[in-house]
Amino acid sequence: MNFSSKLLENAVNEVSQLPGIGKRTALRLVLHLLKQPASQSHHLANALTNLVDEIKLCKQCHNISDVDTCEICASHSRNTEVVCVVEDVRDVMAIENTAQFKGLYHVLGGKISPIEGIGPHNLTIDSLVEKVKKGLVKEVIFALSSTIEGDTTNFYIFKQLEEFNIKTSTIARGIAVGDELEYADEVTLGRSILNRIPFENSL
Amino acid sequence: MNFSSKLLENAVNEVSQLPGIGKRTALRLVLHLLKQPASQSHHLANALTNLVDEIKLCKQCHNISDVDTCEICASHSRNTEVVCVVEDVRDVMAIENTAQFKGLYHVLGGKISPIEGIGPHNLTIDSLVEKVKKGLVKEVIFALSSTIEGDTTNFYIFKQLEEFNIKTSTIARGIAVGDELEYADEVTLGRSILNRIPFENSL
Numbered sequence: 005m006n007f008s009s010k011l012l013e014n015a016v017n018e019v020s021q022l023p024g025i026g027k028r029t030a031l032r033l034v035l036h037l038l039k040q041p042a043s044q045s046h047h048l049a050n051a052l053t054n055l056v057d058e059i060k061l062c063k064q065c066h067n068i069s070d071v072d073t074c075e076i077c078a079s080h081s082r083n084t085e086v087v088c089v090v091e092d093v094r095d096v097m098a099i100e101n102t103a104q105f106k107g108l109y110h111v112l113g114g115k116i117s118p119i120e121g122i123g124p125h126n127l128t129i130d131s132l133v134e135k136v137k138k139g140l141v142k143e144v145i146f147a148l149s150s151t152i153e154g155d156t157t158n159f160y161i162f163k164q165l166e167e168f169n170i171k172t173s174t175i176a177r178g179i180a181v182g183d184e185l186e187y188a189d190e191v192t193l194g195r196s197i198l199n200r201i202p203f204e205n206s207l
Numbered sequence: 208m209n210f211s212s213k214l215l216e217n218a219v220n221e222v223s224q225l226p227g228i229g230k231r232t233a234l235r236l237v238l239h240l241l242k243q244p245a246s247q248s249h250h251l252a253n254a255l256t257n258l259v260d261e262i263k264l265c266k267q268c269h270n271i272s273d274v275d276t277c278e279i280c281a282s283h284s285r286n287t288e289v290v291c292v293v294e295d296v297r298d299v300m301a302i303e304n305t306a307q308f309k310g311l312y313h314v315l316g317g318k319i320s321p322i323e324g325i326g327p328h329n330l331t332i333d334s335l336v337e338k339v340k341k342g343l344v345k346e347v348i349f350a351l352s353s354t355i356e357g358d359t360t361n362f363y364i365f366k367q368l369e370e371f372n373i374k375t376s377t378i379a380r381g382i383a384v385g386d387e388l389e390y391a392d393e394v395t396l397g398r399s400i401l402n403r404i405p406f407e408n409s410l
Contacts, residue, residue: 032227045256097210
């Protein structure tokens with residue numbers, strides 16, 4: 005691309021560093037900003053700068069937070085003995101939206117993935133083990149996505165926690181509510197039969 | 208969406224103002240930035256701020272530029288008597304990439320579109336008419352996209368320039384190089400036959 009302006013080129017280059025945004029899309033976004041009042045770009049720039057400069061990770065659950073201890077960890081109405089292990093803040097948001105979980109979270113910050121060079125020590129697993137060692141936790145729920153990386157991470161943590169003799173569980177795998185049976189993959193369908201639940205529990 | 212952090216929420220809201228980016232994509236982009244070194248977000252924020260604060264429009268062709276007169280208008284090797292009318296900077300970049308045009312540009316900044324509330328006076332048509340009136344221009348090439356808005360804009364400008372008795376032309380419509388004839392729409396195919404060119408010119 006031949007740009008008529010260095011400023012434009014620079015902005016397009018920076019925007020196109022974002023995942024899934026190529027040069028053409030970046031140019032479209034930047035030209036859109038140029039058509040808006042300058043204040044919109046200033047607000048965007050400030051929001052991003054403030055975010056990276058001031059964001060904190062909760063000291064207890066490692067979730068993204070504005071303060072040292074996040075709202076969920078600081079709440080008195082949560083059951084501190086049940087900890088749900090998730091990958092990142094999006095999973096916390098998703099589970100919070102269901103309003104079905106009243107325990108605390110533990111955000112790993114990723115999954116074990118040798119291909120991407122992420123080992124157990126790049127995650128917050130040690131801090132989880134520490135919590136369990138102190139006897140603060142009675143149940144750990146694994147809520148990672150069921151990919152090879154997710155299953156590996158679950159198993160690694162499970163092994164670390166085995167000696168402490170606490171309850172460990174994993175979220176149920178099965179046919180999603182509203183899904184057609186015929187389109188379900190066989191692994192999921194097979195598990196949903198093996199792990200069937202008493203009918204009265206599903207009402 | 209329930210955010211665990213105001214800073215995060217604010218950044219997601221600002222990013223999701225961009226066209227084609229919803230809340231979920233915005234969250235993905237913002238979390239990506241949080242995983243990168245803070246300098247990347249600073250560079251992005253600075254690039255956007257500098258762009259909107261310092262960008263200029265070339266006084267002659269109204270193209271986006273870092274200086275008062277853009278590189279193309281300032282060049283001595285361009286034919287100043289031929290002016291190509293385009294919608295925005297992307298079209299200038301596209302035509303410059305072909306290396307087939309050695310005249311100047313005139314960037315309208317949009318197309319006449321009553322639905323979006325864009326009339327002739329929101330565009331730089333008056334400045335084009337002024338140039339022609341001064342006798343500086345011998346040919347005007349219309350290179351707007353062939354939509355209803357593009358055709359309307361072409362016709363409006365054509366009517367404004369009629370009295371000055373200069374050459375006006377429009378870019379050729381026809382079957383794109385490499386396209387299969389059978390998939391071409393009938394209007395394009397019809398025009399490509401009506402406006403056929405001597406075979407030796409196509410070599």
